[in-house]
Amino acid sequence: MGVRNWGVVAWLGLAACGGGPEEEAVSTALEAQDSREVEALACPAGVASRVKVVLPPEAHPFSSMNGLTDVQGTLYFATHRPDTGPALWRSNGTQAGTVPVRTFPLEYDGPSAPVAVGSRLFFHVYAPDTGTELWLSDGTASGTRLVEDITPGPDSSSLTNAAEVNGRLVFFRHLPEAPTELWRSDGTAAGTLRVRVVSGAEGVYFGGTAKVGNALLFFRREASGLHLWRTDGMLAGTVSVKQVGGTSVALGQVTQAGNLGLFIIRNGVNHQVWKTDGTAAGTVLLDAFGRSVNILGVLGSRVYLASVEPNSRQMRIQSLLLSGGGKASVATLPKYSADASPYLGNTATSAGSIYFAVGQGGDGPAPLAVELWATDGTAGGTRKLFQSLSRHDEYASPVFATGGGLVLFSGSPDGDYLDGWFTRGTVATTGRFAATGPGTPLSWPDDFARVGNRVYFSAFDDTERQQLWSLPASFTCPPGLSEAR
Numbered sequence: 001m002g003v004r005n006w007g008v009v010a011w012l013g014l015a016a017c018g019g020g021p022e023e024e025a026v027s028t029a030l031e032a033q034d035s036r037e038v039e040a041l042a043c044p045a046g047v048a049s050r051v052k053v054v055l056p057p058e059a060h061p062f063s064s065m066n067g068l069t070d071v072q073g074t075l076y077f078a079t080h081r082p083d084t085g086p087a088l089w090r091s092n093g094t095q096a097g098t099v100p101v102r103t104f105p106l107e108y109d110g111p112s113a114p115v116a117v118g119s120r121l122f123f124h125v126y127a128p129d130t131g132t133e134l135w136l137s138d139g140t141a142s143g144t145r146l147v148e149d150i151t152p153g154p155d156s157s158s159l160t161n162a163a164e165v166n167g168r169l170v171f172f173r174h175l176p177e178a179p180t181e182l183w184r185s186d187g188t189a190a191g192t193l194r195v196r197v198v199s200g201a202e203g204v205y206f207g208g209t210a211k212v213g214n215a216l217l218f219f220r221r222e223a224s225g226l227h228l229w230r231t232d233g234m235l236a237g238t239v240s241v242k243q244v245g246g247t248s249v250a251l252g253q254v255t256q257a258g259n260l261g262l263f264i265i266r267n268g269v270n271h272q273v274w275k276t277d278g279t280a281a282g283t284v285l286l287d288a289f290g291r292s293v294n295i296l297g298v299l300g301s302r303v304y305l306a307s308v309e310p311n312s313r314q315m316r317i318q319s320l321l322l323s324g325g326g327k328a329s330v331a332t333l334p335k336y337s338a339d340a341s342p343y344l345g346n347t348a349t350s351a352g353s354i355y356f357a358v359g360q361g362g363d364g365p366a367p368l369a370v371e372l373w374a375t376d377g378t379a380g381g382t383r384k385l386f387q388s389l390s391r392h393d394e395y396a397s398p399v400f401a402t403g404g405g406l407v408l409f410s411g412s413p414d415g416d417y418l419d420g421w422f423t424r425g426t427v428a429t430t431g432r433f434a435a436t437g438p439g440t441p442l443s444w445p446d447d448f449a450r451v452g453n454r455v456y457f458s459a460f461d462d463t464e465r466q467q468l469w470s471l472p473a474s475f476t477c478p479p480g481l482s483e484a485r
Helices: 021-034
Strands: 049-052 064-071 074-080 087-091 098-103 109-117 120-127 131-137 145-148 158-165 168-174 181-185 192-197 210-212 215-222 225-231 239-245 250-257 260-267 270-276 284-289 294-299 302-308 315-321 328-332 341-350 353-361 369-375 382-387 399-401 407-411 419-423 430-432 443-451 454-460 466-472
Touching (some): 064 109, 064 120, 064 454, 074 443, 109 131, 109 158, 210 250, 210 260, 215 239, 239 260, 250 294, 270 302, 284 302, 294 353, 302 341, 341 399, 419 443
Antiparallel strands (some): 064 074, 158 168, 168 181, 181 192, 225 239, 260 270, 270 284, 341 353, 353 369, 369 382, 399 407, 407 419, 419 430, 443 454
């Protein structure tokens, strides 16, 4: 398995005031919960089903599949086989309708970094004569092609932060010893153009952009300080929105919730939490903290944040009003062990709660434990749901909201053999999403993507290779499959 990124910084530093009565209440409730043995409720067999064997058992052991992407109701994904070469696939959710679009020669690499733009899929492919460059597919073999060899010859183009903006692909190009460039593409060589040089672009290597409305937001370091910019993919529409800090600040986390961008500006130990709608008036400093904080997500009128107190090394949950200020403490999570250092993992928002993984770091590279928590913004509604998610130091369990009230993740009661789990937000509604028929049992589910009313994912099964699986976006367990069929 490749290295997986937690998606948010692994260490949330620094101090703060102690917990209030509400925080003591949540700690006591969780300790009581941990003191009793709770048996999670598994689904009846058949909720999850294998769509197709896309990597045969004889495929090289290091073969893999990834990049599951919805393109107007059609699923696309890539397989990578060291013995035969990579391939791009499409699927309508049936075995017969899951077919390779194009198979690439053995010396090629990719497809990777897929982005849907209308009815087409843009992605990267490495070829010996062009290097890594931009490709696209319309779902046919003849329509799966190189867009342009932007960096001519075998040298590769470094293209990042691609997004669909106004029916075009907008992305950044990086060259050694040269300023970052902003580009756009309509899928043709003639329509793949440099919009402008954006020297001093900040954060584009760690995903420091956000799609808000019909614009892609990014940051630039200029002589006067750090500025927020926006682009619609055209030169006239690529403009500075607002200065958000002086010359000494650094960009922290960038994320979004609905049509609102959220970001953190670091100024030494002080961390500022900002919101933006892509306009100068709508780019507002919400509040500042004298320690490191990270954004969990948004519920209603509040944004929720996590930090780690340095003395107790406990994770603390707080919130701010999106209208500004209104700082409030929600809960302080109980300490896992005397030596553990908590850090934030993957997050998702579903049905009025924010779900988040909390790793418990120890002396080694692998965490001591990884717990799944949820909060509805109250102390009583901040609860631990599961232990443990993946404890591997190179793989973080996904935390995926289906949009149907469920959150999916990979986990294991003993932290070792990972299989598929779901939750509706309580221990009693947390269980395995069991499978039946060919392919069982499944393990290491990953790369979830919703297409229509189903969620597709990769998982290892009895073939000992990753295969394409799916399950309904919403189901009820127990007592049966009334919503799954």
